Amino acid sequence: xxxxxxxxxxxxxxxxxxxxxxxxxxxxxxxxxxxxxxxxxxxxxxxxxxxxxxxxxxxxxxxxxxxxxxxxxxxxxxxxxxxxxxxxxxxxxxxxxxxxxxxxxxxxxxxxxxxxxxxxxxxxxxxxxxxxxxxxxxxxxxxxxxxxxxxxxxxxxxxxxxxxxxxxxxxxxxxxxxxxxxxxxxxxxxxxxxxxxxxxxxxxxxxxxxxxxxxxxxxxxxxxxxxxxxxxxxxxxxxxxxxxxxxxxxxxxxxxxxxxxxxxxxxxxxxxxxxxxxxxxxxxxxxx
Amino acid sequence: xxxxxxxxxxxxxxxxxxxxxxxxxxxxxxxxxxxxxxxxxxxxxxxxxxxxxxxxxxxxxxxxxxxxxxxxxxxxxxxxxxxxxxxxxxxxxxxxxxxxxxxxxxxxxxxxxxxxxxxxxxxxxxxxxxxxxxxxxxxxxxxxxxxxxxxxxxxxxxxxxxxxxxxxxxxxxxxxxxxxxxxxxxxxxxxxxxxxxxxxxxxxxxxxxxxxxxxxxxxxxxxxxxxxxxxxxxxxxxxxxxxxxxxxxxxxxxxxxxxxxxxxxxxxxxxxxxxxxxxxxxxxxxxx
DNA sequence: GATTATTAAATGGATCACCCATTCAATGGA
DNA sequence: TCCATTGAATGGGTGATCCATTTAATAATC
Numbered sequence: 001x002x003x004x005x006x007x008x009x010x011x012x013x014x015x016x017x018x019x020x021x022x023x024x025x026x027x028x029x030x031x032x033x034x035x036x037x038x039x040x041x042x043x044x045x046x047x048x049x050x051x052x053x054x055x056x057x058x059x060x061x062x063x064x065x066x067x068x069x070x071x072x073x074x075x076x077x078x079x080x081x082x083x084x085x086x087x088x089x090x091x092x093x094x095x096x097x098x099x100x101x102x103x104x105x106x107x108x109x110x111x112x113x114x115x116x117x118x119x120x121x122x123x124x125x126x127x128x129x130x131x132x133x134x135x136x137x138x139x140x141x142x143x144x145x146x147x148x149x150x151x152x153x154x155x156x157x158x159x160x161x162x163x164x165x166x167x168x169x170x171x172x173x174x175x176x177x178x179x180x181x182x183x184x185x186x187x188x189x190x191x192x193x194x195x196x197x198x199x200x201x202x203x204x205x206x207x208x209x210x211x212x213x214x215x216x217x218x219x220x221x222x223x224x225x226x227x228x229x230x231x232x233x234x235x236x237x238x239x240x241x242x243x244x245x246x247x248x249x250x251x252x253x254x255x256x257x258x259x260x261x262x263x264x265x266x267x268x269x270x271x272x273x274x275x276x277x278x279x280x281x282x283x284x285x286x287x288x
Numbered sequence: 289x290x291x292x293x294x295x296x297x298x299x300x301x302x303x304x305x306x307x308x309x310x311x312x313x314x315x316x317x318x319x320x321x322x323x324x325x326x327x328x329x330x331x332x333x334x335x336x337x338x339x340x341x342x343x344x345x346x347x348x349x350x351x352x353x354x355x356x357x358x359x360x361x362x363x364x365x366x367x368x369x370x371x372x373x374x375x376x377x378x379x380x381x382x383x384x385x386x387x388x389x390x391x392x393x394x395x396x397x398x399x400x401x402x403x404x405x406x407x408x409x410x411x412x413x414x415x416x417x418x419x420x421x422x423x424x425x426x427x428x429x430x431x432x433x434x435x436x437x438x439x440x441x442x443x444x445x446x447x448x449x450x451x452x453x454x455x456x457x458x459x460x461x462x463x464x465x466x467x468x469x470x471x472x473x474x475x476x477x478x479x480x481x482x483x484x485x486x487x488x489x490x491x492x493x494x495x496x497x498x499x500x501x502x503x504x505x506x507x508x509x510x511x512x513x514x515x516x517x518x519x520x521x522x523x524x525x526x527x528x529x530x531x532x533x534x535x536x537x538x539x540x541x542x543x544x545x546x547x548x549x550x551x552x553x554x555x556x557x558x559x560x561x562x563x564x565x566x567x568x569x570x571x572x573x574x575x576x
Numbered sequence: 577g578a579t580t581a582t583t584a585a586a587t588g589g590a591t592c593a594c595c596c597a598t599t600c601a602a603t604g605g606a
Numbered sequence: 607t608c609c610a611t612t613g614a615a616t617g618g619g620t621g622a623t624c625c626a627t628t629t630a631a632t633a634a635t636c
């Protein structure tokens with residue numbers, strides 16, 4: 001950690017207390033606002049400072065995944081803050097996927113490998129807050145997947161194709177056994193594998209984030225109506241064949257046409273397609 | 289809020305205390321693990337529960353941007369938790385851009401309009417943690433921008449083109465006056481405007497997140513070496529002309545060639561291009 | 577009566593002092 | 607040797623208390 005800049009500032013609030021009165025009397029002594037210097041309005045809060053300090057250490061490479069931060073009590077003392085406010089910072093970093101907190105002796109705050117699922121949460125929040133629309137999300141997904149097909153045709157390795165093949169077999173099995181919701185889960189995984197086959201984790205992350213939401217809608221639709229995409233595995237096989245032959249145009253056409261038919265299925269009964277229904281529930285396997 | 293499921297559970301830890309002993313004696317009474325039911329390992333922590341409750345209300349539409357949550361003291365009582373742990377939850381949601389906390393009477397926790405910049409932070413963290421590489425990010429950016437050009441050619445409105453035009457003029461001015469770093473800022477804005485001209489906020493968000501990081505590298509490069517892209521404004525004008533004429537191929541070619549030359553510039557002196565330098569500093573205008 | 581200080585209350589920001597539950601290593605007994 | 611016990615470290619959580627900021631109500635002043 002080496003948090004060298006911790007000048008042991010206990011009782012910071014109390015120490016800063018007189019400054020307010022000073023500022024006020026200064027103001028009156030000078031009269032009307034003589035020099036409108038406009039100091040930074042936003043008083044930085046302690047926890048923000050802490051988060052930034054830790055992120056800084058991360059960016060600098062001083063902290064790496066696997067590293068452990070000092071114990072809460074000790075770190076709080078090092079930073080000269082209360083344990084509670086330190087915990088607020090640690091909580092935020094944990095929610096951000098940067099840390100993992102583990103109990104017990106030998107426990108502590110461990111730097112995590114980055115969790116790409118965090119972007120999914122951003123998308124969900126943006127949708128919940130109405131910043132983005134379902135339409136925009138679907139549209140973006142279609143376009144991004146088109147790009148993915150190009151990249152996958154260019155970069156997919158044998159292992160990627162095999163994984164897709166295995167996924168299709170699971171899809172067939174689920175279809176045969178009538179496990180419709182499992183089949184939706186297979187679909188989610190299919191796109192995850194397809195995205196991974198581009199060999200670019202940034203692209204993969206983006207695709208996952210838009211697909212996760214989309215699949216919630218599909219899940220809700222299938223769960224409520226019992227209908228499901230016909231000839232799914234068959235279509236997947238055709239697509240995979242095109243991908244294996246590096247036939248971009250064909251693969252692209254097949255996927256696009258499939259996406260369109262899924263879209264039609266979803267829009268068939270718009271009344272049931274509540275944003276809230278799809279987002280509210282945390283489906284098993286959909287998260288964590 | 290209507291948090292109907294808050295059965296006033298004070299001193300939850302103490303109340304749950306006997307259960308541990310019960311479970312242990314159960315285990316011994318039965319002997320070896322008879323029924324490995326595997327209950328959920330992860331004891332849900334209070335603050336997670338709170339975050340989820342609030343997000344649920346959001347997804348359900350009960351809470352909307354602009355709404356105010358009850359005061360901390362009151363909400364804590366409603367939920368049957370301590371104020372401290374409630375604050376941990378609120379902090380997390382604030383960092384997630386969902387809430388804004390405001391002091392003073394008439395203050396409180398207000399639901400925010402979604403902040404699309406949050407995705408930038410995800411990208412930064414992923415890069416800091418080594419989950420994604422600069423190379424993947426650059427590559428993804430090139431591909432996504434290619435997509436953006438297509439969409440912008442199809443969807444850009446007059447206002448979008450005008451905004452781009454105005455941006456180019458600012459770029460010219462900054463060039464003339466030798467304000468190289470301001471020019472980098474103009475570039476960042478250029479891509480933001482370009483992304484916005486697709487008319488799809490999801491796409492725009494994605495582009496912004498990869499561009500923000502990229503521009504940090506450019507910024508660091510320009511700041512350290514003093515070199516800058518030649519004939520920038522001129523190239524921008526050519527591109528904008530192609531965009532205005534809805535000439536996808538030309539616009540696409542121009543942008544791609546520009547991106548390549550920028551990439552060459554960045555890679556010229558790889559030693560100076562430290563990931564850490566680019567990420568560590570919070571540049572003015574780059575954030576918040 | 578209008579304007580300007582003053583005061584009071586509400587609220588987030590922060591601290592302190594505890595306590596509980598979990599985990600794991602050290603210890604000790606069978 | 608093996609297993610149970612113990613104890614310490616650590617995160618999880620609580621409650622009381624104070625500070626700083628903001629706003630509205632109130633009083634003082636012109």
